[in-house]
Amino acid sequence: MELLELARGPGLWFALAVFGFGSLWRLWAIFRRPGKADYSEPRSGAVAAGALRAIATRMWHHRTFRERTLVQTLNAYGYHIGLAIVFFGFVPHIGFIHRLTGLSWPAVPGWLFVVAVALVFIGLIYVFFARLTSPVQRLLSNFDDWFSWFVTILPMVTGMAVIALPLQATYPPVPLDPVPVAIHLLSLELLLVWLPFGKLAHVFLVFVSRGMTGAAFARKGAGL
Amino acid sequence: MSEASHPLDLESPRLSVKKPAVRFDKQGERPDDERLGAAMTSFVKDFGRATAAYMDSCIHCGNCAEACHFYLETGDPRYTPIWKLEPFKQAYQREAGPFAWLYRALNLKPAITVEELESWQELLYDSCTMCGRCTMICPMGIDIASLVGLARHGMYQAGLVPHELWAVAERAEREGSPLGATPKVLKDRLEWLADEHEVEMRLDQPEADVLVTFSSIEIMKYPQSLVATAKVLEHAGFTWTISSRGYEATNFGMLSGNVEWQKHSSLKLIEAAIACKAKIMILPECGHAYTALRWQGANMLGRPLPFRVLHISEFLAENVANGRIAVKQVGKSVTFHDPCQVSRRGGATRAPRVVLEALGVDLREMADSGDVGFCCGGGGGVITIHRADELRYKTTALKMRQMDATGAELPVTSCSNCRQTFDDGGAHLKWDKEMTSLLELVADSLADRPAGR
Numbered sequence: 001m002e003l004l005e006l007a008r009g010p011g012l013w014f015a016l017a018v019f020g021f022g023s024l025w026r027l028w029a030i031f032r033r034p035g036k037a038d039y040s041e042p043r044s045g046a047v048a049a050g051a052l053r054a055i056a057t058r059m060w061h062h063r064t065f066r067e068r069t070l071v072q073t074l075n076a077y078g079y080h081i082g083l084a085i086v087f088f089g090f091v092p093h094i095g096f097i098h099r100l101t102g103l104s105w106p107a108v109p110g111w112l113f114v115v116a117v118a119l120v121f122i123g124l125i126y127v128f129f130a131r132l133t134s135p136v137q138r139l140l141s142n143f144d145d146w147f148s149w150f151v152t153i154l155p156m157v158t159g160m161a162v163i164a165l166p167l168q169a170t171y172p173p174v175p176l177d178p179v180p181v182a183i184h185l186l187s188l189e190l191l192l193v194w195l196p197f198g199k200l201a202h203v204f205l206v207f208v209s210r211g212m213t214g215a216a217f218a219r220k221g222a223g224l
Numbered sequence: 225m226s227e228a229s230h231p232l233d234l235e236s237p238r239l240s241v242k243k244p245a246v247r248f249d250k251q252g253e254r255p256d257d258e259r260l261g262a263a264m265t266s267f268v269k270d271f272g273r274a275t276a277a278y279m280d281s282c283i284h285c286g287n288c289a290e291a292c293h294f295y296l297e298t299g300d301p302r303y304t305p306i307w308k309l310e311p312f313k314q315a316y317q318r319e320a321g322p323f324a325w326l327y328r329a330l331n332l333k334p335a336i337t338v339e340e341l342e343s344w345q346e347l348l349y350d351s352c353t354m355c356g357r358c359t360m361i362c363p364m365g366i367d368i369a370s371l372v373g374l375a376r377h378g379m380y381q382a383g384l385v386p387h388e389l390w391a392v393a394e395r396a397e398r399e400g401s402p403l404g405a406t407p408k409v410l411k412d413r414l415e416w417l418a419d420e421h422e423v424e425m426r427l428d429q430p431e432a433d434v435l436v437t438f439s440s441i442e443i444m445k446y447p448q449s450l451v452a453t454a455k456v457l458e459h460a461g462f463t464w465t466i467s468s469r470g471y472e473a474t475n476f477g478m479l480s481g482n483v484e485w486q487k488h489s490s491l492k493l494i495e496a497a498i499a500c501k502a503k504i505m506i507l508p509e510c511g512h513a514y515t516a517l518r519w520q521g522a523n524m525l526g527r528p529l530p531f532r533v534l535h536i537s538e539f540l541a542e543n544v545a546n547g548r549i550a551v552k553q554v555g556k557s558v559t560f561h562d563p564c565q566v567s568r569r570g571g572a573t574r575a576p577r578v579v580l581e582a583l584g585v586d587l588r589e590m591a592d593s594g595d596v597g598f599c600c601g602g603g604g605g606v607i608t609i610h611r612a613d614e615l616r617y618k619t620t621a622l623k624m625r626q627m628d629a630t631g632a633e634l635p636v637t638s639c640s641n642c643r644q645t646f647d648d649g650g651a652h653l654k655w656d657k658e659m660t661s662l663l664e665l666v667a668d669s670l671a672d673r674p675a676g677r
Contacts, residue, residue: 029322030280033273039522041529043571058365061287064596065361068290076285076363135301136286145284197323202283202364209281210365212274220519221571223595224360 015189022196043221050218079123085116110167230391238648355599376481429465452667470496473513511565553584563639602645620649
């Protein structure tokens with residue numbers, strides 16, 4: 001079996017299965033834990049609204065904290081949005097998703113793609129050095145942080161090696177040089193396989209933890 | 225440790241046990257593996273759904289440090305709030321997390337040790353007031369303060385509570401008060417205050433609509449608060465009582481991490497309120513008392529409480545608003561220090577502002593106020609711990625700077641623990657102001673005739 005066939009076939013399905021079941025497992029591991037009954041008289045019954053409000057409002061720091069966290073926050077937004085644009089807005093990626101799901105949409109303009117790529121690289125490199133140089137982040141960092149960083153930047157690096165045509169060109173289903181494409185796809189699969197098991201799971205856990213705190217604080221009538 | 229070896233210091237601006245000549249920060253004589261086992265059992269018991277979600281969600285961004293007064297004032301990364309929970313997180317991942325079996329089988333997360341827990345004692349007790357400001361900044365919404373409370377449960381079970389905090393908690397369990405405010409002391413003080421201030425002190429009334437509780441800090445250090453409470457209730461025309469069965473609202477069981485002691489303290493108050501058929505229990509100017517009874521009391525009982533629980537600031541706000549308490553205008557500029565457990569973590573941020581508005585003061589909010597205000601530095605039992613003094617003074621100084629910057633004449637709060645933290649910090653830092661009690665401000669400003677009566 002050619003490497004590209006492996007990456008597009010069993011490799012991809014394996015990665016998607018691990019991603020899907022791993023994410024469910026991670027959520028189940030939380031929700032299987034016992035919840036505690038709360039008999040205190042609630043100040044407000046709008047706990048679901050509180051959960052949703054916390055999910056939404058925690059997207060941006062309270063103004064009190066903005067100054068001290070502004071660079072980190074803007075950078076995080078930069079590379080998260082950049083990643084989304086790169087993954088969902090680039091022609092060959094849309095083709096990939098189309099082959100997989102039958103869904104497709106127009107690609108982003110070439111200049112936006114370039115900006116997004118730059119945001120991701122600059123952002124992730126900033127994150128790397130911030131983690132190395134900030135005494136707080138250095139203290140907190142462990143294998144999960146470094147490996148998660150690695151599997152996030154890897155598809156970007158391998159992706160750069162396969163950009164051969166004009167940015168808006170439609171890529172052929174069978175690439176002229178299949179090995180770099182296979183490596184790029186395998187690096188994405190590594191990301192998918194790792195995501196549910198490390199800190200990258202924050203892509204879905206963020207809703208759980210924010211929601212729980214939002215609900216608890218809403219019950220007490222406390223601002224969040 | 226024997227209880228006799230911990231005499232109280234009731235003379236200094238901060239009430240606690242006297243500074244120990246020799247510290248006993250490790251309670252009891254037990255083998256280390258037994259201590260560890262006790263801590264782990266407690267940790268695992270506390271790994272509920274919310275805890276699991278929080279433990280799994282941390283992205284190690286370190287933002288929480290930027291909200292913590294201990295970190296901001298020292299720059300020491302060990303004071304990063306989530307780092308204070310590292311052994312707790314380690315225990316979670318090894319014993320209860322989604323990959324606990326893998327971590328154990330391959331020893332990817334080494335088992336925590338007693339030495340590790342001992343070295344974390346300072347981080348979980350001396351340098352965390354459980355003020356929850358870090359919760360306000362966490363991009364994942366992790367309620368770090370609640371986790372510190374749970375981690376303290378395990379520390380208590382391991383016998384690893386700071387000397388002074390253990391001593392006052394033990395005294396509270398044994399005598400009913402951490403600062404020696406026994407029922408006899410209370411009765412004597414009430415009689416003295418009634419004579420001195422010519423105010424009715426209603427003790428052990430068989431039935432009353434309102435049960436009043438106090439903090440032992442008020443009873444022993446700020447008795448004028450007891451007088452103020454009586455004056456306000458008489459003015460408003462409530463039937464009220466103090467009960468010698470349950471009057472002490474501080475809960476050092478909760479602060480030290482002993483759930484059983486927390487429960488005993490709470491049940492005394494609850495039973496007293498039920499016995500006198502109270503419709504309202506008023507909690508005193510004490511932050512953690514509010515958390516202990518308002519939000520955790522019913523859970524200690526195991527069913528909803530048959531009465532309302534109000535912080536005194538809520539009670540004042542409610543009755544100022546409905547006209548039952550009428551006040552004169554104060555005509556001063558005021559800045560309000562929010563007790564973290566009442567405002568940020570209790571949801572009663574608005575209440576003191578309603579009262580201050582009625583008093584007609586010129587309220588000057590600090591740069592960080594309300595739900596994002598800084599803690600006084602002495603909450604969570606920190607004020608009791610002598611070795612934490614220098615660190616605490618740094619955090620109190622931060623708050624004093626913010627209050628000074630408002631230019632307000634009068635700093636006001638509604639927590640006697642915050643108040644004594646500012647008294648003690650003020651004496652040490654030579655602060656030129658004195659913290660005022662919101663309740664006492666109201667009592668001193670009561671109108672001659674209650675409105676509508």
